Amino acid sequence: MARKPLGKDKFGVQKVMRIGDYFGDSLGQFALNAVSGLVGQLTFFYTDKVGLAAAAVGTLFFLSKIVDAFTDLIMGNIVDHTAPGKERYRPWLLKGGIPGAIMILLLFTVPNVGDAGRLAYMFVTNLLLTAVFYTAICIPYSSLMVVRTNSQEERGTMGTWRAAAGYVSGMIIVIATIPVTNMLGGTQEAWIKYGAVFALFVALCFLICYKTSRETASSKETPAETQPAAPEEESLPFMQMIGKLFRNKYWVMVLVANLCANVSYGLSNSSGTYYAKWIYGDENLVGILGAVGMIPTLVGFILVTPMIKKLGVTKTLRVSFLIGVVANALRLINPTHFVYNTTLGCFSSFANIPMMCLMGVMTAMTIDYNEYQYGTRMVACSQSASSFGCKIGNGLGASMVAWLLGLAGYLGAAATELTPAVRQAIYGFSIYVPLALFVIMLVISLRFDLEARLPGIRQEIAARKSKV
Numbered sequence: 001m002a003r004k005p006l007g008k009d010k011f012g013v014q015k016v017m018r019i020g021d022y023f024g025d026s027l028g029q030f031a032l033n034a035v036s037g038l039v040g041q042l043t044f045f046y047t048d049k050v051g052l053a054a055a056a057v058g059t060l061f062f063l064s065k066i067v068d069a070f071t072d073l074i075m076g077n078i079v080d081h082t083a084p085g086k087e088r089y090r091p092w093l094l095k096g097g098i099p100g101a102i103m104i105l106l107l108f109t110v111p112n113v114g115d116a117g118r119l120a121y122m123f124v125t126n127l128l129l130t131a132v133f134y135t136a137i138c139i140p141y142s143s144l145m146v147v148r149t150n151s152q153e154e155r156g157t158m159g160t161w162r163a164a165a166g167y168v169s170g171m172i173i174v175i176a177t178i179p180v181t182n183m184l185g186g187t188q189e190a191w192i193k194y195g196a197v198f199a200l201f202v203a204l205c206f207l208i209c210y211k212t213s214r215e216t217a218s219s220k221e222t223p224a225e226t227q228p229a230a231p232e233e234e235s236l237p238f239m240q241m242i243g244k245l246f247r248n249k250y251w252v253m254v255l256v257a258n259l260c261a262n263v264s265y266g267l268s269n270s271s272g273t274y275y276a277k278w279i280y281g282d283e284n285l286v287g288i289l290g291a292v293g294m295i296p297t298l299v300g301f302i303l304v305t306p307m308i309k310k311l312g313v314t315k316t317l318r319v320s321f322l323i324g325v326v327a328n329a330l331r332l333i334n335p336t337h338f339v340y341n342t343t344l345g346c347f348s349s350f351a352n353i354p355m356m357c358l359m360g361v362m363t364a365m366t367i368d369y370n371e372y373q374y375g376t377r378m379v380a381c382s383q384s385a386s387s388f389g390c391k392i393g394n395g396l397g398a399s400m401v402a403w404l405l406g407l408a409g410y411l412g413a414a415a416t417e418l419t420p421a422v423r424q425a426i427y428g429f430s431i432y433v434p435l436a437l438f439v440i441m442l443v444i445s446l447r448f449d450l451e452a453r454l455p456g457i458r459q460e461i462a463a464r465k466s467k468v
Contacts (some may be wrong), residue, residue, distance in 0.1 A: 013151040016336045017158065024212025025148075025158060026165035028093065028141045031205035033166035034198055035134055036394060037173035038104060039126065040269025043402050047410075049188055049199050050110050052118060054410050056401025060123045065395020068131035075139045077238045079380035087215050088380070089140035089147070097206030100133030104199040137206070142383040144213060145360050146367055152454075163356035164301045170269070171297065173198075175290035176306045178273060178283055194294050229439055241381040244374050250450045251366040251382065254359070257444045259393040260437040261355050265399020268352075271430050274401070278418045278426060280338055287340060296346040300353030309352070313361055314452075316354050317445045323436035324351030331431050351438065375464075401429045 002246075006015040043061070046052045082088040106125050110118050145158050177194065184190035196374050245251050272290070277283035307316045327347035363382060371377045408421035 010232070013149075013153075015151055015154055016149050017151075017154045020212060021214075022158060022161040024209055025144070027162040027205040028137070028213075029162035030165040030169045030208035030309060031097065031139060031202045031209070032134070033169040034173065034202050034205075035100065035104065035129065035171045036265075036349075037269060038107065038195065038198060038290075038400055039130065040266065040394075041173065041177050041273075042126070043105065043270045043398055044273045045108070045191055046110075046122060047402070047405075047412075048188075049191060050118060052115060052122070053406070053452055054402045055406025056115075056119055058121070058399040058406060059392060060119060061126070061402065062395050062399035063401070064123055064126045064130065065392060067127060068135065068395065069392045071131045071135045073238075073242070073381075074137060075135050075164060076381040076383060077241075079140055079143065080241070080378065088197055089144050089217050090210060090213050091181070092136050092140040093206050093210040093213070096133040096136030099208075100129060100137065101199040101203035101206075103133055104202060105130040105192070105196050108188065108195040110188065114181050139380060140365075141209075142360065143380045144215070145217065146364050146379050146383075152361065152364075155364055156305070156313070156358070159360045160301065160304055160357045162360065163353065167297055167301075167356060171290055174272060174293075175287045179211065179287045182284065185287060189287075193377055201406060236376060236378065238381075241378050243371070244376075245378065245382060248366060248369060248373060250448065251363075252371050253444050253448050254362045254366055257355075257362075257441050258359060258390055260440050260444075261352075262390045262393025263397040263400070264352070264393075264434050264437045266394040266399075267429050267433060268397075269394075270398045270401040271426070273424050274405070275430050278422065279336055285338075286441050289345070289384065291348065292342055293349045296350035300350045301357075308358075313358050314445060314448050314450075315364075317358060317448075318442065320351045320354040321438050321442035321445055324348055327351065328431055328435035328438060332435075333391070335427055348434070355441070362448075368454065369450060369457065372461055393463055400433065404428050 006018070006263050008014055043054075043057060046057045079092075103125060107129065110121055111120070113121070145155055148158070149155060150455050173286055181190045181194050238349070272286045273283055276285040276289060304316065311319065324347075327344045331341055331344050367377050367379055367382050370382060371465035405422065408425035409419065410422050410425070
């Protein structure tokens with residue numbers, strides 16, 4: 001029995017997404033954020049459980065992220081040059097997802113082969129997970145949003161579902177990792193057991209996402225409601241595509257904002273345990289902080305759609321970034337008070353939600369602008385280059401934690417007291433840097449005017465095509 005066709009959005013664009021489509025699609029982000037969340041916990045694991053030097057861990061993390069980021073560009077080129085008529089995106093959910101789940105388990109099985117051997121093992125396993133398998137999924141998965149629907153409303157809803165699923169995944173890791181691993185004994189073996197459970201969940205999520213996803217751009221015989229979001233286009237040479245992207249000022253703005261956002265996410269994923277352990281005096285408080293942080297997160301996901309309808313994408317981001325600036329600035333007054341900082345942290349958490357939801361939407365806008373400016377959309381390459389910024393940002397954030405601790409002389413598992421230098425290092429990656437990042441993102445959002453121009457741009461594109 002054929003399903004009842006969906007209506008059109010407020011701009012007259014045909015809708016194609018149902019609840020099951022949104023849910024299945026969002027599980028891909030749940031799995032991806034589980035991977036990145038676990039990687040974010042590795043700084044603490046390597047320094048305080050395995051006993052490696054903080055500065056060495058930070059440097060190797062950053063080096064792996066540099067390599068990782070360049071593999072994004074390679075992956076985007078591979079996807080954009082997939083032979084016409086074949087699925088470009090969906091198959092990679094399985095090609096990268098299953099071996100990636102296996103690599104999650106291997107992250108924690110660091111052998112006792114001396115510091116040099118353990119550092120080498122750390123570098124190789126992180127590189128394989130993030131630079132190979134994660135990238136092989138992330139770029140095609142990000143691109144699915146663009147070819148799935150032309151509706152900005154549905155893209156925004158997809159972004160909200162993805163962000164919600166990803167945030168739930170991340171919060172589970174933040175809340176559960178330390179208490180659960182401590183409950184299991186707090187040893188490396190406890191972390192191995194914990195990683196094994198998440199590996200199974202990650203594999204299952206990718207399987208479901210694969211099953212429920214569709215590539216409407218890969219089939220010429222689809223129902224009216226699932227017609228392709230865009231026709232096949234001729235792929236350009238790799239370096240030519242990169243050059244065009246960097247001449248798209250809006251794409252560059254999104255790239256920088258994405259970089260800043262992911263430095264912030266990387267810091268957040270890696271810094272909470274240190275703040276709880278050394279500033280508040282109890283590392284198990286990180287679970288409470290994560291649980292409390294779920295409140296503004298839930299409120300954010302509830303409010304983001306009404307905010308978008310009322311203010312639009314860009315103004316919603318401006319309001320959220322301003323909230324982030326004010327919240328982090330106020331933390332400077334009393335950075336040691338648990339209730340005061342937890343309350344302000346809620347506002348900071350709320351400020352991150354719109355960016356999580358709308359980054360894909362903003363990138364999709366820049367892809368539409370590619371077509372207006374160059375006559376070609378360059379979908380996967382645009383997503384891969386944006387992901388380049390994500391990887392560099394996240395790696396820089398995680399590495400910054402280890403670097404600042406290393407500069408402060410942090411002793412990791414051997415540390416018994418909080419020195420003034422370590423205190424300032426923790427304040428640095430927990431308050432000072434996030435404040436600066438929110439300021440930069442606010443300035444960028446004030447200069448981003450593509451949303452207002454988009455209706456006219458699309459009319460111009462349509463007019464050009466009608467003359468062909």
